[in-house]
Amino acid sequence: KKPTSLSLTASPASGTPPFYTTLTATLTSNGTPLGYKEVEIYMRYTGIPWTKVTWGNTNASGVKSFIIHVGLTPLEFYARFAGDSEYQDCVSPTITITEEAPPLVDGRILVVYYWIEGMVSWENLEAYPIPAKVGDDIHLAVVWVNDGSSRVVGHVLAQLKSPGYIPYIPNAVEGQDHPADPGSGYTVEFAPVTLNERGSWEFFGRLTLDGTDIDSKKFTFTVEEAAVGIPTTLTIFAPDEVGPGETFNIFGQLTRDDTGVAIPAMSIIVSYNGNPLGSVLTDMQGVYTIPASIPDPGTYTLRADFARTPEYAASRSTADTIVAATPLEAALKIAGPAVTGLA
Missing domain, CATH: 2.60.40.10 (Immunoglobulins)
Structure with a gap:
């Protein structure tokens, strides 16, 4: 009779029960696939004898696959070809399905x-x-x-x-x-x-x-503890009254309280009613100037802030300015309700 050879693989070969694995048996004779031949699958668990669990015929390529439910591990499997009038019988090496270690979380x-x-x-x-x-x-x-x-x-x-x-x-x-x-x-x-x-x-x-x-x-x-720093005084000046959208200058000076000497090259942040206008550095005389324009009529609080430095303490100052409506705007505001009432 012609010699035969049988192999058996599992995919996956390990896992966390319960899971399914695919056993693939491949039957050959002198390297040539043996198609349409019956192969058997045997299984055993620790302490339990070998038991035939399934069987089936190979395809034209000499391959037969089996889907196996794995409920316990370790499980051992081997495949067997019983032989016939032309080919010798053979068995595959035993393979073992094991439990996969859980992922390491670290x-x-x-x-x-x-x-x-x-x-x-x-x-x-x-x-x-x-x-x-x-x-x-x-x-x-x-x-x-x-x-x-x-x-x-x-x-x-x-x-x-x-x-x-x-x-x-x-x-x-x-x-x-x-x-x-x-x-x-x-x-x-x-x-x-x-x-x-x-x-x-x-x-x-x-x-x-x-x-x-x-x-x-x-x-x-x-x-x-935060260093106190040398006390400073910051002033702020602006016109008492301007028109809507009119550009005007806000200016002031930063000086030391102990000597009255001006402090140059310091950043001053200027705002009105909490709205930032920008920042500007003091010049060699400690003076800062920044242009501003406020579109809507009303009374506004202008504010200048000097943040502390390792050498100087913080200081701030405020001033009020009025953005006054033009006579025409005032007249329109007065006439508006009257005209509306006549409509």
Whole structure:
């Protein structure tokens, strides 16, 4: 009789029960496919004898596939060809279907960055190279990495606790609940928190992946008392009355309170009724000038602000100006209701 050979494969060869796998038997003789021959599939589980579970004929390519339900693992299978008058019988090597290990969910908080106004770039909060001052708004950004074996969704909790043990939990503004593949990560940025107390503050961060708490970080940093700076006086002047849409100048001077000396090259922010008009630098005499135009009639409060610097304290001043309607506009406002009443 002619020799035969039988192979058996499984796809998938592992999984989490219950699941289905496809067994593929391939029957050949001297490398030539044997079509339309019956092959049998035998199975056993630990402690249970081999049992024939299914059978069927190969196709023209010598292949027969079987879909098998896997309820327990490990399961062993082999295929058998019983032979006939022309071909010898044969069996395949035994294959084992195993249980697939569940995906590894793991990760860590890599670094916590912070930024406060005046810093050139974000810095590591744990290293804390630039101390914050009372009144500073601190921005936090937490970088996490996926050390597991599957894609996960990361959620970061950030909390600051003041020296008075008051917790502050800022909202995430970017990067929260973002998926990451194994070996990658994401950055979660948070809304700023005002550091309103001097002393030791505590940072606590917790990383949750797919709803499971995975990692946390806790450390402290010191907030210093803000330097008072040299007191300053800022003045503001403008016409008492202007017309609607008329361009006029707002001007004033910034000086030191202790000596009365003008302070040059300082930024002054000017606004009216809370609407920004822009910012301008003081000149060598501490004087600033900015043009303005207000379209609608009314009484407006003009305001000039000088923000503090490491050397100088903040100051501000206000002035009122009236945008008066023209005689024609006033007449139209008076006549309008009368005309409407006649219609």
